[in-house]
Amino acid sequence: xxxxxxxxxxxxxxxxxxxxxxxxxxxxxxxxxxxxxxxxxxxxxxxxxxxxxxxxxxxxxxxxxxxxxxxxxxxxxxxxxxxxxxxxxxxxxxxxxxxxxxxxxxxxxxxxxxxxxxxxxxxxxxxxxxxxxxxxxxxxxxxxxxxxxxxxxxxxxxxxxxxxxxxxxxxxxxxxxxxxxxxxxxxxxxxxxxxxxxxxxxxxxxxxxxxxxxxxxxxxxxxxxxxxxxxxxxxxxxxxxxxxxxxxxxxxxxxxxxxxxxxxxxxxxxxxxxxxxxxxxxxxxxxxxxxxxxxxxxxxxxxxxxxxxxxxxxxxxxxxxxxxxxxxxxxxxxxxxxxxxxxxxxxxxxxxxxxxxxxxxxxxxxxxxxxxxxxxxxxxxxxxxxxxxxxxxxxxxxxxxxxxxxxxxxxxxxxxxxxxxxxxxxxxxxxxxxxxxxxxxxxx
Amino acid sequence: xxxxxxxxxxxxxxxxxxxxxxxxxxxxxxxxxxxxxxxxxxxxxxxxxxxxxxxxxxxxxxxxxxxxxxxxxxxxxxxxxxxxxxxxxxxxxxxxxxxxxxxxxxxxxxxxxxxxxxxxxxxxxxxxxxxxxxxxxxxxxxxxxxxxxxxxxxxxxxxxxxxxxxxxxxxxxxxxxxxxxx
Numbered sequence: 001x002x003x004x005x006x007x008x009x010x011x012x013x014x015x016x017x018x019x020x021x022x023x024x025x026x027x028x029x030x031x032x033x034x035x036x037x038x039x040x041x042x043x044x045x046x047x048x049x050x051x052x053x054x055x056x057x058x059x060x061x062x063x064x065x066x067x068x069x070x071x072x073x074x075x076x077x078x079x080x081x082x083x084x085x086x087x088x089x090x091x092x093x094x095x096x097x098x099x100x101x102x103x104x105x106x107x108x109x110x111x112x113x114x115x116x117x118x119x120x121x122x123x124x125x126x127x128x129x130x131x132x133x134x135x136x137x138x139x140x141x142x143x144x145x146x147x148x149x150x151x152x153x154x155x156x157x158x159x160x161x162x163x164x165x166x167x168x169x170x171x172x173x174x175x176x177x178x179x180x181x182x183x184x185x186x187x188x189x190x191x192x193x194x195x196x197x198x199x200x201x202x203x204x205x206x207x208x209x210x211x212x213x214x215x216x217x218x219x220x221x222x223x224x225x226x227x228x229x230x231x232x233x234x235x236x237x238x239x240x241x242x243x244x245x246x247x248x249x250x251x252x253x254x255x256x257x258x259x260x261x262x263x264x265x266x267x268x269x270x271x272x273x274x275x276x277x278x279x280x281x282x283x284x285x286x287x288x289x290x291x292x293x294x295x296x297x298x299x300x301x302x303x304x305x306x307x308x309x310x311x312x313x314x315x316x317x318x319x320x321x322x323x324x325x326x327x328x329x330x331x332x333x334x335x336x337x338x339x340x341x342x343x344x345x346x347x348x349x350x351x352x353x354x355x356x357x358x359x360x361x362x363x364x365x366x367x368x369x370x371x372x373x374x375x376x377x378x379x380x381x382x383x384x385x386x387x388x389x390x391x392x393x394x395x396x397x398x399x400x401x402x403x404x405x406x407x408x409x410x411x412x413x414x415x416x417x418x419x420x421x422x423x424x425x426x427x428x429x430x431x432x433x434x435x436x437x438x439x440x441x442x443x444x
Numbered sequence: 445x446x447x448x449x450x451x452x453x454x455x456x457x458x459x460x461x462x463x464x465x466x467x468x469x470x471x472x473x474x475x476x477x478x479x480x481x482x483x484x485x486x487x488x489x490x491x492x493x494x495x496x497x498x499x500x501x502x503x504x505x506x507x508x509x510x511x512x513x514x515x516x517x518x519x520x521x522x523x524x525x526x527x528x529x530x531x532x533x534x535x536x537x538x539x540x541x542x543x544x545x546x547x548x549x550x551x552x553x554x555x556x557x558x559x560x561x562x563x564x565x566x567x568x569x570x571x572x573x574x575x576x577x578x579x580x581x582x583x584x585x586x587x588x589x590x591x592x593x594x595x596x597x598x599x600x601x602x603x604x605x606x607x608x609x610x611x612x613x614x615x616x617x618x619x620x621x622x623x624x625x626x
Contacts, residue, residue, distance in 0.1 A: 140505065144483050144503070145505075207450070224514045
């Protein structure tokens with residue numbers, strides 16, 4: 001179980017539970033989990049922050065001549081992984097990355113989120129996040145390599161014999177609950193082989209840690225069940241893609257500051273400013289919330305994924321939706337992120353955008369009540385509806401132009417992220433795709 | 445032949461796979477599945493409910509040990525491989541046979557595995573005697589007729605009363621029948 005552990009408690013648990021290995025986990029700039037595995041005998045050294053790693057081997061971290069970096073574990077994140085063998089148990093600690101001089105490494109995404117959360121805390125706010133993660137479970141081929149095939153014929157909320165991934169999804173939920181997650185919902189999604197698991201909102205740093213743990217659990221338990229799990233946003237043309245809707249709220253002194261009983265929509269001025277900040281900066285941060293070339297294959301009309309920059313109460317075609325519950329449950333749902341993103345950077349960008357809206361008292365445009373997907377170009381123009389960037393390249397250019405977002409990421413992360421993503425875009429755009437061959441090889 | 449529909453053959457090497465399938469088929473045994481990958485085996489066992497898996501020490505995507513662990517509660521394994529590779533095979537549900545294997549050893553081991561699979565993975569279901577079954581049905585019918593319960597509600601009522609009082613369901617049914625018929 002996750003909980004508040006002291007150093008002595010962790011040492012005792014490692015000994016009593018016969019934990020053999022501990023994974024010191026951290027996340028790189030592109031959202032990939034990395035780890036240094038240590039034996040149980042090293043636990044005290046680990047808790048002293050003395051475990052070193054070569055940062056130059058992590059893309060986007062440091063150069064070879066300054067490569068010694070240290071992993072400082074967060075004691076609250078200690079857990080024994082429930083899907084590992086019960087003989088030879090494996091524990092884990094989520095770590096922050098530090099420089100040899102004891103200062104936080106500015107390229108550590110977890111640190112990026114911690115710094116903007118501190119800024120929010122100085123304003124009296126706690127930033128809470130509740131993610132809704134979708135993913136696909138696919139079969140593997142005779143060599144064990146992933147395919148996009150599924151034996152699953154089920155659809156949205158289906159259950160029973162049709163839902164072949166149900167037992168895997170159930171096993172994932174049980175494992176997550178053993179790790180202290182509060183699972184709010186779990187169900188089959190629209191596309192064959194697609195599933196969703198929602199966990200209860202929590203403070204943003206913990207929510208980001210949870211998403212990294214969640215992805216590890218899903219991938220591991222899928223493999224254990226002979227399936228391949230993917231968080232790729234759009235693995236199958238013509239089917240719904242996988243999003244990661246992010247429900248956000250700000251609290252102050254235990255009270256949700258987005259709620260105002262006297263407002264016609266029961267939203268406070270802070271909520272409206274936050275919405276305006278998100279809408280203003282979404283072109284700038286979509287490269288972070290939707291980081292892959294493939295992410296933009298999902299953000300197309302016809303699949304409930306947003307394409308236009310708009311907000312609405314209840315309307316699922318909008319980029320930002322305000323779900324019905326109010327009071328302490330008042331929240332904003334940002335619907336563009338996908339689960340391939342780095343959750344630390346994504347939440348940091350969202351918070352920075354929202355805080356900018358609050359600090360500048362920005363006003364959002366009128367909410368859109370109709371189905372945006374059914375509006376023609378002139379109707380959208382009449383409402384001044386802008387589109388989201390439609391490629392990774394245009395999203396990166398928009399990021400570079402948005403000072404609020406580049407400031408929150410910091411110069412190091414921004415530079416390395418942009419470099420990496422432009423390289424990715426360049427590799428993609430120079431590939432000759434199956435579509436091109438099918439459409440041009442014979443005709444020309 | 446018993447359980448011919450629940451033997452799975454899984455080897456990374458096609459020749460090794462063919463050899464085992466041939467031996468089984470010569471004995472009148474048709475495998476339920478023939479695979480190269482552990483993932484395929486896992487999916488097949490989940491569909492079958494339980495199985496005997498005859499495999500090499502390593503499949504194309506995982507080791508026999510990893511596979512046996514994944515299917516600890518639903519399959520028993522027979523790893524057939526060289527003596528050196530057998531050292532890499534471990535598991536409570538994993539038996540080993542070293543190549544070259546004699547037909548006698550192979551089939552006698554398979555027989556042991558069949559019994560294990562039957563007992564461990566398919567424990568006997570306790571069945572009520574016919575007269576007890578009739579009593580329970582009678583009690584349900586009374587609850588449905590007199591108390592306007594549906595069949596589901598009557599069943600749940602009997603279950604809950606049994607749990608609350610510590611009596612077997614058939615005893616609870618007897619009490620209900622006696623109450624309504626006196």
